[in-house]
Amino acid sequence: MNDALLRSLTPSVLGILVRRGADFAAAEDAVQDALVEAVRVWPADPPRDAKGWLVTVAWRRFLDQTRSDSARRRREDLVDEEPPPGPAPDVDDTLQLYFLCTHPSLTPSSAVALTLRAVGGLTTRQIAQAYLVPEATMAQRISRAKRTVSGVRFDQPGDVATVLRVLYLVFNEGYSGDVDLAAEAIRLTRQLAAAIDHPEVAGLLALMLLHHARRAGRTAPDGSLVPLAEQDRRRWDTASIAEGVGILQAALARDRLGEFQVQAAIAALHADAPTAEETDWVQIVEWYDELTRLTDSPVVRLNRAVAVGEADGPRAGLAALAALDDSLPRHTAVAAYLHERDGDLAAAARLYSEAAHKAPNLAERDYLTRQAARLNAGRGR
């Protein structure tokens, strides 16, 4: 029994049922039933056409369910008009499923859960474990989401930007439990990139690959955060970097710039540098200028201030920082770093400690606390 095969077939089977007019929630139930049936039957009697088999069984389940419904008559008429089950080109169906799972009527957490379930083929338990919530909670979230999109008809393409945002959310959740969400997000984005020809989809895929490639270097064996400049670059995954850079270059060549492509370009410049000192900070600042133009996000301006500090010195970085609201997340951490580089260790120590207090996650808090402690110890308290 091949779990990976079943998972990869799930979205297209579901997509075919939805396109044939099955209600989303009912289609999802039918596909789950078909998967259970496959697990039971296939070991003894493997099908020649796995997808065709699943479509046939799922469609039959759907019809069984539908017939016993109160709306039996109307739906049977609908069914009669449909072509018989069988293999169908899966590209459009899968795409439709992405749009359905990331429909604007869903909250971000519901869209994420539904995408992982319907497009990713993960079980409710796996998704619940990855997000550290009870399985019952996740089951409710998913069934609520299914109800929300149940009446949605798909006669026009959805918004690719929303799909990309949801996939990026999944990626950024990192990993816990037995599902690696970053790897899962990459798998789904690959699938999306195969289905849709769009430079920003390629940009997001490149961005994920480039970030993911540095994962092994990002944490020390004890789980603590290692900043970029101190990472052991031999631990970076050069194959992923090469793939990400290749995808990015092809996307950039199409001259339809978007924020994911720009972020990927910045990540690529980091990945390209043999040492931290050899990083092309001047070019990174230029990309941040581009990103500011595209998004005008305060967080981007903050990151730009860091890059300016590297390209033109800490004083220039502090000047760029001074123009920004100091309530921005990580503003204090950046100020601490720039003050340290400028030689003002007392101010840096105080700011690191203040930044640790505001840190949004454990790894960052511990890292910033250590920075403060290092400076305080160095000043011979």
Place this chain on the structure above:
Amino acid sequence: MAKYLLLKHYRGAPAPVNNVPMDQWTPEEISAHVQYMGDFAARLEKTGEFVDGQALAPEGTFVRYDGEGRPPVTDGPFAETKDLIAGWMVIDVDSYERAVELAGELSAAPGAGGKPIHEWLELRPFLAASPTITECPHG
């Protein structure tokens, strides 16, 4: 997507608007209060925002290590000096605004006279594990 801890305190928080001790409520008022809390949790289970919730006994003990081979030290009968937590609920919501909204609703649980107690609840975000991307500085 973000977990928050809602803490109810026995004392230590600012006085609520409808500040009548629970033992002076009518049994019906207590039932209505408990019912409200139960309904609130049930509703969050349905929206997929509930993670966990428990009530705690009003009496607790501070404990500390007292050296090799010695029994742990406990703080004795000075419970009134402690910040006593009455119970907690963990929620998993899309935003801080949603967490505040829910905490506000929970604070409106009915008390004496069937009126909201306007109880002060403490709302604390969980520190998450490390995300894949640490946006800054260029991790």
